[in-house]
Amino acid sequence: MDVASFCRQSRVLIVAGKGGVGKTTITASLAKMASSAGLEVLVVELEGKPGVPAAFGHEGSLDYDETVLESLSDDSRVRARRITPDDALVEYLADHGMKRISKRLVSSGALDVVATAIPGIRDILVLGKVKQLERDDSADLILVDAPATGHAMTFLSSARGLLDAARSGPVRSQAADVVELLSDAKRCQVALVTLPEEMPVNEVVETAYKLEDRIGISLGPVIVNGCLAEQPLLETDPAEAAEQAGVELDQPVQEALRAAALFRTHRYQLQAAQWERLESELPLPQLHAPFLFSPRIGPAELERIGFDLAEAVGRLEEYRES
Amino acid sequence: MSDRALTDEREGAPRPKELGDAKAAHRPGEATHRRYQLADLVEDRSVIVCCGSGGVGKTTVAAAFALEAARRGRRACVVTIDPARRLADALGLDTLTNSPKRIDGPWPGELSALMLDPKGTFDDLVRRYSASSEQAEGILSNRMYRNLTGALSGTQEYMAMEKLYELAEEGSYDIVVVDTPPTRNAIDFIDAPRRLTRFLGHRLFQFLLMPTRAYLRAVSVATQALLRTISKVAGAEIVQDAVTFFQAFEGMEEGFRLRADHMRKLLARRTTAFVLVTSPRADTVDEAGWFADKLNESGLAVEGLVVNRMHPSFTSTPEGSRTQPLPQAPEGSALEALVENLRGYVAVNQREEAALAELVVQVAPSPVARVPLLDIDVTDTDGLGLVADHLFSSDSGGARPTSTALA
Numbered sequence: 001m002d003v004a005s006f007c008r009q010s011r012v013l014i015v016a017g018k019g020g021v022g023k024t025t026i027t028a029s030l031a032k033m034a035s036s037a038g039l040e041v042l043v044v045e046l047e048g049k050p051g052v053p054a055a056f057g058h059e060g061s062l063d064y065d066e067t068v069l070e071s072l073s074d075d076s077r078v079r080a081r082r083i084t085p086d087d088a089l090v091e092y093l094a095d096h097g098m099k100r101i102s103k104r105l106v107s108s109g110a111l112d113v114v115a116t117a118i119p120g121i122r123d124i125l126v127l128g129k130v131k132q133l134e135r136d137d138s139a140d141l142i143l144v145d146a147p148a149t150g151h152a153m154t155f156l157s158s159a160r161g162l163l164d165a166a167r168s169g170p171v172r173s174q175a176a177d178v179v180e181l182l183s184d185a186k187r188c189q190v191a192l193v194t195l196p197e198e199m200p201v202n203e204v205v206e207t208a209y210k211l212e213d214r215i216g217i218s219l220g221p222v223i224v225n226g227c228l229a230e231q232p233l234l235e236t237d238p239a240e241a242a243e244q245a246g247v248e249l250d251q252p253v254q255e256a257l258r259a260a261a262l263f264r265t266h267r268y269q270l271q272a273a274q275w276e277r278l279e280s281e282l283p284l285p286q287l288h289a290p291f292l293f294s295p296r297i298g299p300a301e302l303e304r305i306g307f308d309l310a311e312a313v314g315r316l317e318e319y320r321e322s
Numbered sequence: 323m324s325d326r327a328l329t330d331e332r333e334g335a336p337r338p339k340e341l342g343d344a345k346a347a348h349r350p351g352e353a354t355h356r357r358y359q360l361a362d363l364v365e366d367r368s369v370i371v372c373c374g375s376g377g378v379g380k381t382t383v384a385a386a387f388a389l390e391a392a393r394r395g396r397r398a399c400v401v402t403i404d405p406a407r408r409l410a411d412a413l414g415l416d417t418l419t420n421s422p423k424r425i426d427g428p429w430p431g432e433l434s435a436l437m438l439d440p441k442g443t444f445d446d447l448v449r450r451y452s453a454s455s456e457q458a459e460g461i462l463s464n465r466m467y468r469n470l471t472g473a474l475s476g477t478q479e480y481m482a483m484e485k486l487y488e489l490a491e492e493g494s495y496d497i498v499v500v501d502t503p504p505t506r507n508a509i510d511f512i513d514a515p516r517r518l519t520r521f522l523g524h525r526l527f528q529f530l531l532m533p534t535r536a537y538l539r540a541v542s543v544a545t546q547a548l549l550r551t552i553s554k555v556a557g558a559e560i561v562q563d564a565v566t567f568f569q570a571f572e573g574m575e576e577g578f579r580l581r582a583d584h585m586r587k588l589l590a591r592r593t594t595a596f597v598l599v600t601s602p603r604a605d606t607v608d609e610a611g612w613f614a615d616k617l618n619e620s621g622l623a624v625e626g627l628v629v630n631r632m633h634p635s636f637t638s639t640p641e642g643s644r645t646q647p648l649p650q651a652p653e654g655s656a657l658e659a660l661v662e663n664l665r666g667y668v669a670v671n672q673r674e675e676a677a678l679a680e681l682v683v684q685v686a687p688s689p690v691a692r693v694p695l696l697d698i699d700v701t702d703t704d705g706l707g708l709v710a711d712h713l714f715s716s717d718s719g720g721a722r723p724t725s726t727a728l729a
Contacts, residue, residue, distance in 0.1 A: 018376075018377060019375070019376025019377030020375075020376060020377015020378060020601065051605060054605075198701060199701070231659055231663065233655075233656045233658075233659035233660070234656075234659055234660060234663055236656035236657075236660065238657070240656075241651075241655065241660055242649070244656060244657065245649075245655045245656075245657040245658075247649045247650070247651065248649075249649060253648065253649070256636045256637060256664055257660045257661065257663075257664050259636045260634075260636045260663050260667050261660055261663055263634060263636070263667070264667075293666040293669055294673065296603075296604040296605075296673075296677075
């Protein structure tokens with residue numbers, strides 16, 4: 001499948017997954033991939049964490065105002081901003097002619113009162129803002145770095161819950177708009193991120209079914225992060241490999257090489273088994289993002305993951321045609 | 323808290339003292355001959371709080387601490403709040419209930435586990451502090467109350483604290499290990515009781531209660547505008563719910579406030595230890611460092627650092643280093659692949675160590691345990707046992723992962 005058409009399947013793509021699977025990295029990489037394919041991308045971060053800007057080599061956290069993280073040309077950029085419930089509430093009130101009171105409402109902690117009275121109001125405010133961005137045509141692709149699952153389920157189901165609870169008023173119509181957005185596959189999809197390990201795979205399967213059944217949201221491919229590449233040469237015994245290469249190796253080096261190769265091969269086997277299990281339990285295409293031998297994600301790493309993801313997207317079509 | 327946990331005063335172990343509120347001044351391992359180890363915490367303490375960001379394996383580490391305590395003959399209970407039920411998985415249980423469930427196994431002590439039901443815990447609390455069963459029922463059936471646990475941030479954390487306090491006081495266990503919820507802001511856990519008290523004492527609620535007290539005219543114009551705004555945005559019925567809610571809670575704040583103070587004291591006791599759990603990834607290490615700072619500011623100290631899922635370096639030998647540099651290998655050869663693979667892992671391990679260096683210094687002299695990335699997934703007590711072996715091996719204070727992780 002062509003990367004640009006892949007990225008244009010829905011205007012909003014919500015990236016979700018449990019904590020520690022690399023959601024933020026994948027969000028940034030998808031942004032990178034999409035902008036490289038000529039799209040204008042807006043990344044929406046819900047907690048103001050510094051991960052996304054850091055991946056693009058920017059310091060500090062995101063603000064409510066947009067930051068341009070990358071500019072390949074005038075219409076293929078990566079912009080990013082933060083939208084917290086407080087941000088969204090202030091803007092909502094300002095838009096509804098209550099600007100003067102909005103800041104005070106937030107600073108006095110009244111949002112806590114309202115949020116307790118109406119569960120899900122925070123999420124609705126944020127998703128309502130995302131919907132507005134989508135309606136305003138503010139980018140070709142809006143990537144939302146969702147809260148960790150558990151939170152993400154609540155986050156995405158809040159609109160439906162509110163439709164039942166709120167009997168009237170602007171909150172209800174906001175919720176209705178959000179439900180409409182979430183159930184339209186052309187406007188919004190969810191990309192689930194996981195790792196090729198037992199529990200993350202269990203969790204992603206469970207989440208996927210819940211999202212489809214309870215929220216009726218369309219799922220894009222599952223992104224399996226941290227995948228090792230296959231390396232058959234590692235099955236050669238170090239002693240033999242040294243002999244083939246005409247190199248002498250002392251015992252400790254041989255041992256270290258052997259242990260490292262075994263470890264890698266073993267992890268690869270575990271991972272392959274999880275890919276297979278995921279495929280049998282969840283009928284969604286998988287995109288594999290590479291395991292990188294580096295602890296910090298910066299522009300170079302982003303480039304690499306974005307490239308691999310683009311390649312994987314390229315293979316999606318072949319997979320579907322065959 | 324009872325003295326049961328205080329019997330083992332081994333040399334070098336930090337000596338827990340009852341109700342040691344002067345914890346800020348206390349440095350673990352101070353004036354001792356031997357650096358204390360994580361194992362000492364398991365032997366001596368009566369409360370261990372595992373904290374750190376989400377996804378680092380806190381639940382697994384907490385369960386491994388409790389298992390180790392049971393292996394050492396203590397009566398241990400691990401408490402977790404975990405929507406993904408990971409602890410249940412790791413303990414091989416299908417479900418956990420709000421009361422501790424005993425897990426049988428080949429250990430001399432006892433191991434119990436509890437998966438917190440925040441709602442049920444809160445209900446118990448409301449019943450305890452209500453003046454009458456009518457008041458309790460009034461609160462429990464209020465719509466706003468029913469939303470409270472799910473909606474007010476920090477409520478889950480508060481309930482975890484509440485459960486911890488209850489179990490620690492009740493005396494059925496020698497040691498309670500608590501796995502903090504995966505909050506966006508890890509410090510919420512400590513702040514939670516105070517936050518609820520603040521919430522209950524919110525000015526706005528004071529106002530909401532006013533009409534019933536016939537103080538209506540005293541309400542400022544600004545506050546009236548605030549209330550109108552809420553009605554306008556959220557609907558008038560919301561405001562009515564809130565009024566009923568706070569009326570129902572009237573008179574109970576004091577009880578909650580006292581309880582919050584007790585919990586704060588429990589955390590400050592010398593028999594309580596905070597263990598910071600992190601992954602070796604730079605971003606989570608940064609968060610862990612920030613959390614250690616926050617704890618310190620609160621007069622609490624990190625007494626152990628667990629780095630979970632470190633990549634092995636494969637370079638450890640009895641002498642501590644390899645005897646020969648890695649060879650140059652012909653391009654495309656099997657040897658090249660082998661060398662590149664080892665180099666990759668060594669580099670990862672070194673970068674992980676580098677990412678950790680500052681944090682290790684920051685929490686010094688607290689012991690640091692490195693748990694290697696295992697080649698199994700931890701899904702049962704055997705797996706937990708393996709994690710515990712790595713956590714509490716004889717020299718966990720400075721242990722480096724070795725290729726034995728592969729055995």
